[in-house]
Amino acid sequence: CFFFLMIRRPPRSTQSRSSAASDVYKRQAIEDPDTNNLGDNTDFEMTDIPSPYDVTVPEQNCIEDKEKEEIRDWLLQISISQKIEQALPTRQCEKCNTKIFEACLCCPKCKTTWEPCVITGYPLVKGQSTNCRSCGKGGLKEHWSEYLSQFATCPWCKQVLN
Numbered sequence: 001c002f003f004f005l006m007i008r009r010p011p012r013s014t015q016s017r018s019s020a021a022s023d024v025y026k027r028q029a030i031e032d033p034d035t036n037n038l039g040d041n042t043d044f045e046m047t048d049i050p051s052p053y054d055v056t057v058p059e060q061n062c063i064e065d066k067e068k069e070e071i072r073d074w075l076l077q078i079s080i081s082q083k084i085e086q087a088l089p090t091r092q093c094e095k096c097n098t099k100i101f102e103a104c105l106c107c108p109k110c111k112t113t114w115e116p117c118v119i120t121g122y123p124l125v126k127g128q129s130t131n132c133r134s135c136g137k138g139g140l141k142e143h144w145s146e147y148l149s150q151f152a153t154c155p156w157c158k159q160v161l162n
Helices: 019-025 065-081 141-150
Strands: 090-092 099-101 129-131 138-140
Touching (some): 138 141
Antiparallel strands (some): 090 099
């Protein structure tokens, strides 16, 4: 029996794809660590996602059984109702042009790093981000605008924004 815990929320434009699979891969099988079949890790070679063997897995769940069942039902529902791609969405590193996972905050080849979006956790790549005038933290323009349409404050410093 596997239990998945999502770490990063994928941008809305990629939610229908399996980018979330990469985020859950590193926190798999909390309930039964002896039988977790982590399988082939080659899909994650050009990502900054650590090997599942390098991540300490908690000895017990941090959520209640009812919430765990709701998550399992949701995962089952989306896996049945959507066509899930078997490849991770990619982008090119701005410095070395290596094809990398779109959510990488550090290029595995040249080690270039990007600050994370305070809303999604995805990298703030050139031309796609904006910053809070008060604290300087950044967000991807699409998600920053969507966030500000719902809330009038910076998601990081809570300063009221116009």
